[in-house]
Every structure is written in structure tokens, then in C-alpha cells.
Amino acid sequence: MATAVCLRGTEVAHESRDHMNDEEFELLRGLVSREIGIVLKGAKRSILTTKVAQRLGVLKLATYQDYCSFIVSDQAREELYLLASHITNNETYFFRETQQLDSFGNLLRDIKAEKQKMGSNVIRILSLGSSTGEEAYTMNIILHESGLFVWDWDIKITGIDIDRNALRKAADAVYSQNSFRMVSEEDDRVRKNFTREHNQFVLKRHLTRNVGFRQGNLLTKEAYAGLENTDVVFCRNVLIYMNDDAIKKIAGNLHGVLSDRGYLFVGASESLIEKTKLFCPETLYGTTVYRKKVPALPGA
Template sequence: MDAFKLNNNSNKPTLTPETFAKLRDFIDSKCGIHFADNKKYLLEKRLLNRIEHKNLKTYEDYLCYLTYDKGKDIEMRLLYNSISTNETSFFRDPVQLDVFRRGVLPGIIETKKARNDKSFRIWSAASSTGEEPLTLAMILMEEGLHNLGWTIDIIGSDISDGVLSMAQKGEYENYAVRNTPPTILKKYFTQTGSSTYKINSEVSAFVKYKNINLLNVSDTRMVRQRDIVFCRNVLIYFTDATKKKVVNNIYDSLAPGGCLFVGFSESLHNITRLYKPVSIKNSVVYNKM
């Protein structure tokens, strides 16, 4: 596509308000990530490397490439790597994790025991580099489920191939484990350097990673009969319309009686009535009705 080639001048392209609106709406329609008007600078910065990598002249050219070029599908996956926010750590938001462990987990275990079902299925949606699903695996291991004949099945998903590749490696810096209790760090990690750790294989064996676009029903249909879904600190990046689509897709992936955890700053109020909000220890979880 010669029309897209960059000339040899050193001037960096500028994102005009008109093209920002087009790109913003295009990205929103593809993955739900929404850049508000005051985040124009952020989108401009995050896409610049992709424009330079493709030797394009302008942001408008980049939008044309994403729309019409034969390599657009591959480029969209690379774009997701560039625009995703991946702030996470092990044992993040311990209050919610305590609600999961002491307020939700016992009830689900008793219900499943009564049905003679000793499988436990979790989906960590938008799992980034793997800290959340691995945290959940360690909690279940601390409860001893794996030694009591239970099958633990955890899916970690993200739209970014880049973070999923990092999750598969299971290697982490000090910053990622800063909230991890010392006893847990010693038990389930191997220190590989002065400030680096690798998750032990006995933990990572319980987690499988998938590339899933939460807006895409054909993607979310790959995940079924989940007892619990964690979709924390994700909805804040979506419009209300997109939030509704995402949580409706998640609803279909939950088993009867399953529950959804969202972030502390997130709520399904005025988004959907599919779930029943339940207050547990100053936290809210959403049960499938």
C-alpha cells in the first residue's frame, strides 16, 4: 500500500480532533475501550509507535490501514497491546479477596458438595500478566481443595497477546509481588534474582490463558459454567452501553448461582438487572439470578 508510505521528513504526525473522534469510535466498536475527549493525548501517544512501525504518514492513514488493509486483523491485535492498561499485582484489593475466600467460597463449596460436584471453575476476565488468576489459584490451594479431590479450572483472559505471553512465562518483578504475604511468597514462588520471582508450576498448572475480547460473543462463549468471574477494574474503561454488553456476555458464562466480582470503583447500578447485588463485608458481589 504505497499510499501509506512515510516520507523522509522527521516531523511526527499530529492527531486532529476529527481523526481522534473517528479512531476513538472505531476502537470502541472493536473492543469497548473508550477514550474520553480529555484522553486524546493518551491515544495519540499510544498509537504513535504503531504508525511509525507501519511507516505511515498520519493517524488518518493508520485508520485507513485498520479498516481496509489485508493485514488489518494482525494490526488490531498489536493495537490492543498498545492501548491496554495493565496495572495489576498479586493479592490486589485484599478486602475483596477476603470476601471471595470467606464470604463466597464456602457457600459455593457446600452447594457443589450437595450435588456431588467437586469441580471449581473461575474466569479471570482481563487477567493482564496473570497476577489475578494466579492469586485465586493460591487462595484455593491454601483452602486445600486440590488435596481433597477437587478439580480447579481457572481461565485467565485478555485482549492483549503481549500480556498473555508474559503471563505464560510466569516471571515477575518485586513490584508485582509487593502485596503478597511473605509466607505465600516463600511457598509458591521461586526467587530467580535479586528482585525477580517465578511462580511455581504447581500453581500455574491450574491456570489456562486465552485471548478473549469481552465484547465478542463468539469469544466469551468459549467460557462456560463458571462458578465465579472476576472482571475487576475493567468496566471503568467502557461506556455504559459497552458495560451492558460485557456483563451480559459474562452472565451467559456463569453457572447457575455463580457470582461476578467487579472493581471497588465499579457498579452495575443502572447498567443491567440480570444480577442480584449482595453486600458482604462492605463489598458488593453480583449473583446470577
């Protein structure tokens, strides 16, 4: 957790819990930017006012300034996560950005061949900003459909998100029709991999066994603990909400966990080219994929 921010020098006049003035909003916006990396737009102001006002009552705090002082304290990590859950965008659905997914499917053959050369049967995949799990489960469906991996492969997909409520839904793996906006509910992939129960779609259990989710702040190294030597990272439609410092921190964290031969996917509208020098873009199977820069060996 970042060190506490000194707020005493910038006293903010508090009018009421139901109204957040400009200074108070800027104070909270700055805190969110520093601690979570999200660039908070003015459209979020009313949501932020309502949610934080509720928390003031629960926490018995008098002002928004008191809340800002509290939330950066070491004992308030859960409060920071709770605040984040109200301002993050959980927009996601199955089979999103199909060209990238096709590229991922093609890369699986390359990954398998490389692993076999190394005498390894371990594959690790990471979904950042995993939200309610559609992306992570989509990757698992593609893995199963590929027919490349049988029972003796150790494959694990991990999703990380800061929103605990979204992660609970991901673990349940029960979805509404809204999660299938890119495919018909009669599509073979839907009928094969989901059980229809009234107006809900339940992912078949064999597709959940090797997928896990954890809560974490993507800016912190702790979020990635134990995920070293990851083979594929999907960090799609996350960076567009982040400030430049946050992007650099996330890139540094990913450079630490991605294997030297690993692959990083970002969103179709995102780019790391001007944000960090830790990764190089490559065009693979018609899609831009990032590979980590690895220091050259002495004498190479």
C-alpha cells in the first residue's frame, strides 16, 4: 500500500455527505489515480458521491477528506478494493475480439511444440481485469476445442481483478444472455459448453476446474505472486482506463511474470509502443502480440 497522503495542507470545505464539491472530487480522483491507476472521468462523480457517502456513515467518518486519509492507511486495503468495485468497468462478454482469439488458438500449437522441446507439460495463462470471467473461460474453451492437450498436461488459467463481486460471479460461472452478445445462444459453442437453465447459461464444470480467480491491484507486485513463467497474458481493454504511470507499473509487473518466450495480448485499441520499452510488438497470425525484451547473453 502506498504511503499515506498528507491532506492537512489542503483543507477541503465539506458541505454535506450528499454533495461532493469540486475540491473533494479532485481529491478522490487523485487518490484513485495514485492507488489504482484509473483515470476517473467526471461522469463517475455522481456514482462516487453516492457510494462514498454511504461508506462515510458505515465507517463513522465525517468528511470525504477523512475518507481519503483512511483509505490509504495500511489497514484499509479492503476499503480501497470496495471503492474500486464502484468505478471499474466490468464490460465483458464471451468470444470478444475474435481475431485475437483466433491468433491465440494458432499460438497454442507453437506453445505446445516449444514445451515439448523443453520437456515440460506446464502451461500458465493469465487474464488481467478478468471481471466476471468471460475472457478466462473463453480461453479455456479454445484450449479444449484445439484438441492439442490431453489429460497429462498441467494447464492453469488465472484471472485477476480488483472487484470482489465480479470475482464471485466468475467463480459461479453462471451467465445471462448479455454475456453472449457476439454469438447466438444457438451457436454450437454455446450449446456445447453451457447448460441452459431458464434464462441463464451455466458453464459446464469440466471447463471451470483449471480456472481460478484472485483479487488484486494490478499496480502491485503482490497481485502476481506465484505466477512466474506465465506463457500467455491477456490484458485487454484495461490499459485504456489507466494513467501512464500505472501502465508502466503494470508493464513492469508483467515483464516479471511472463516467460521469456511468452505472449502478451492487449486490446485492439491499445498500444504499448509509446508507453514502455519492456516489450516489442510482433505480428503473429494476423494480430499484434507483444513479446518481452530479454537482455542479451554476455558475448552474444
